[in-house]
Amino acid sequence: MKQIILLSLLIISVLIAKSQSNNLPPVDKSPMDMCYYPNNYPVLKIQDKATEPLVARVIYSRPQKNGRLIFGELVEYGKVWRLGANEATEIEFFRNVKIGDKKVEKGRYTLYAIPAEDNWTIVLNKDNDTWGAFKYDEQKDVLRTAVPVQKLNEGVEALAMTFEKSDSGCNLIIAWDNIKASLPISLK
Amino acid sequence: MIKPASVFLSCILFASCTNTREKSSDQTEKKSDTAVVHTPPANPYAPIDISPMDMSYFPVNYSQQRMTHDMATPPVMRVIYSRPHRQGRSIFGDLLKYGERWRLGANEASEIEFFQNVTIQDKKVNAGRYIIYCIPFQDKWTIILNNDLYTWGLKIDSTKDLMQFDIPVKKTSVDFEYFTMVFQPITNGAQLVMAWDDTEGRLPINF
Numbered sequence: 001m002k003q004i005i006l007l008s009l010l011i012i013s014v015l016i017a018k019s020q021s022n023n024l025p026p027v028d029k030s031p032m033d034m035c036y037y038p039n040n041y042p043v044l045k046i047q048d049k050a051t052e053p054l055v056a057r058v059i060y061s062r063p064q065k066n067g068r069l070i071f072g073e074l075v076e077y078g079k080v081w082r083l084g085a086n087e088a089t090e091i092e093f094f095r096n097v098k099i100g101d102k103k104v105e106k107g108r109y110t111l112y113a114i115p116a117e118d119n120w121t122i123v124l125n126k127d128n129d130t131w132g133a134f135k136y137d138e139q140k141d142v143l144r145t146a147v148p149v150q151k152l153n154e155g156v157e158a159l160a161m162t163f164e165k166s167d168s169g170c171n172l173i174i175a176w177d178n179i180k181a182s183l184p185i186s187l188k
Numbered sequence: 189m190i191k192p193a194s195v196f197l198s199c200i201l202f203a204s205c206t207n208t209r210e211k212s213s214d215q216t217e218k219k220s221d222t223a224v225v226h227t228p229p230a231n232p233y234a235p236i237d238i239s240p241m242d243m244s245y246f247p248v249n250y251s252q253q254r255m256t257h258d259m260a261t262p263p264v265m266r267v268i269y270s271r272p273h274r275q276g277r278s279i280f281g282d283l284l285k286y287g288e289r290w291r292l293g294a295n296e297a298s299e300i301e302f303f304q305n306v307t308i309q310d311k312k313v314n315a316g317r318y319i320i321y322c323i324p325f326q327d328k329w330t331i332i333l334n335n336d337l338y339t340w341g342l343k344i345d346s347t348k349d350l351m352q353f354d355i356p357v358k359k360t361s362v363d364f365e366y367f368t369m370v371f372q373p374i375t376n377g378a379q380l381v382m383a384w385d386d387t388e389g390r391l392p393i394n395f
Contacts (some may be wrong), residue, residue, distance in 0.1 A: 031240030
């Protein structure tokens with residue numbers, strides 16, 4: 001038995017040493033992604049098909065559902081949720097916009113949500129370059145706005161964000177598991 | 189006693205499986221150690237990229253460090269890039285032709301942002317956001333900062349090049365399956381390490 005233990009420890013330490021032999025960052029389990037309004041702006045741009053200037057982009061990481069129950073469970077109702085993974089989710093406006101009748105100056109913001117069963121409160125906060133919601137500071141909120149959520153028939157495995165055009169500008173669509181929220185952004 | 193024994197046994201089994209796998213791929217071909225690419229499930233809103241995006245800050249892990257430390261100063265810089273993987277291909281001089289532009293990533297053009305003025309090879313670089321790309325040669329890389337922001341890496345407008353820097357390249361001691369960019373501290377600043385396959389370049393940035 002002792003020999004097995006020693007042998008196991010030896011093998012485990014070799015494996016650990018191997019996995020640490022290169023101290024540069026591994027690929028994240030929740031990969032980062034970017035979305036734009038207009039959607040796919042960089043691709044449109046190189047094809048000379050961009051008809052509107054760049055308005056917004058979101059940088060977020062994409063956790064996977066992995067069989068877990070998400071809303072009300074992994075993501076608790078009534079608590080600040082980082083709307084992503086790893087680095088805090090960032091939204092940048094390249095021009096002034098309006099969200100829920102409030103003017104938002106062009107610039108970078110950290111984006112959070114406080115989910116409840118039938119609506120989410122979307123939070124824009126000016127404490128950038130942070131990690132998740134672990135150091136969330138309400139004092140640095142720029143705005144909070146409640147948006148309704150919609151149940152989806154088909155589940156979404158990886159957290160997804162995209163923009164869609166609306167009459168007044170665009171909506172930021174946030175979807176994960178069986179829930180979809182939509183944040184209206186006015187460009188008028 | 190049964191429980192710990194089975195744990196150890198499974199450790200050994202796991203270890204031996206891993207070893208066998210590595211050995212067999214070593215034997216077939218040097219560069220066939222590529223991780224299996226899983227096709228992510230369909231996503232009606234935004235599919236998951238094969239080459240995932242990533243972000244590196246200086247100070248290293250700035251945002252992560254804020255969980256446990258009060259960072260006295262804002263970050264100096266960050267790079268946002270996508271990480272293609274080798275997938276058994278030969279990279280330098282083959283997939284990436286010497287003397288031709290390489291986007292230092294995949295998908296969106298790679299972006300570097302300096303949150304303060306910095307100096308690279310005695311040239312002042314103003315705080316701001318830039319596209320970064322490379323022209324690799326066998327013995328050096330030319331690193332270029334460009335003003336054509338928010339573009340796709342396959343088509344960077346070189347008339348918007350701002351400055352360029354030649355850096356030496358060297359062989360790495362380990363192979364990099366995924367293209368990797370990260371900052372490392374040096375005297376008077378930090379260097380941007382760019383590594384893929386068996387090659388890396390380092391761009392010293394002073395501040």
